[in-house]
Amino acid sequence: MYAYFRGIVTEIEEDTIVLECNHIGYNIKVPTSVISDLACTGAEVKIYTYTSVREDAFVLYGFLTKDDLKMFKQLITVNGIGPKGALGILSVLSVSDLRFAILAGDAKAIAKAPGVGAKSAERIILELKNKVELTLEEPSTVQAEKMPGIVQSGEKNEAIEAMVALGYSATEAMKAVSQIAITEDMDSGSILKQALKNIVRL
Numbered sequence: 001m002y003a004y005f006r007g008i009v010t011e012i013e014e015d016t017i018v019l020e021c022n023h024i025g026y027n028i029k030v031p032t033s034v035i036s037d038l039a040c041t042g043a044e045v046k047i048y049t050y051t052s053v054r055e056d057a058f059v060l061y062g063f064l065t066k067d068d069l070k071m072f073k074q075l076i077t078v079n080g081i082g083p084k085g086a087l088g089i090l091s092v093l094s095v096s097d098l099r100f101a102i103l104a105g106d107a108k109a110i111a112k113a114p115g116v117g118a119k120s121a122e123r124i125i126l127e128l129k130n131k132v133e134l135t136l137e138e139p140s141t142v143q144a145e146k147m148p149g150i151v152q153s154g155e156k157n158e159a160i161e162a163m164v165a166l167g168y169s170a171t172e173a174m175k176a177v178s179q180i181a182i183t184e185d186m187d188s189g190s191i192l193k194q195a196l197k198n199i200v201r202l
């Protein structure tokens with residue numbers, strides 16, 4: 001119904017802001033990360049919204065980016081995950097971290113969200129794994145020619161498995177490995193060493 005609102009934040013509560021637009025105050029449910037970013041009232045912001053209409057409620061959910069809104073919409077397509085649950089997940093995990101968790105099959109990380117159990121987390125992974133994409137730097141054409149997809153994937157997977165064996169979560173491992181610009185002469189051991197350096201900086 002509403003694509004977005006632009007206005008002044010006049011009130012901030014635990015999971016809700018009041019956004020004043022043209023002298024009308026709108027209650028908008030937001031992830032706690034949005035509350036942290038706003039910090040105080042009086043800020044002018046643009047909030048992308050999703051409208052939830054039920055028999056007993058009309059609720060607006062808001063996000064600072066279209067990407068966050070897109071992930072919210074994907075989450076509520078999962079059986080058993082409603083707007084409240086999706087908001088809880090995005091309060092615990094950033095969209096980027098959630099994508100890594102889904103692609104890494106890290107149900108434990110997703111289950112940290114309030115009201116989301118292990119089964120629900122596994123269902124999210126199952127239903128969204130083929131729908132989410134990581135926004136990573138694309139290798140140059142020359143570099144891509146030197147890194148055939150199968151070889152690159154195999155080397156990366158070995159490094160990820162090694163990191164998990166060392167005690168890192170699958171999400172942490174995938175995140176660290178994904179930031180490496182792999183060259184032709186790198187084997188899984190070289191990737192692992194670089195990934196371990198990366199994880200210190202994450």
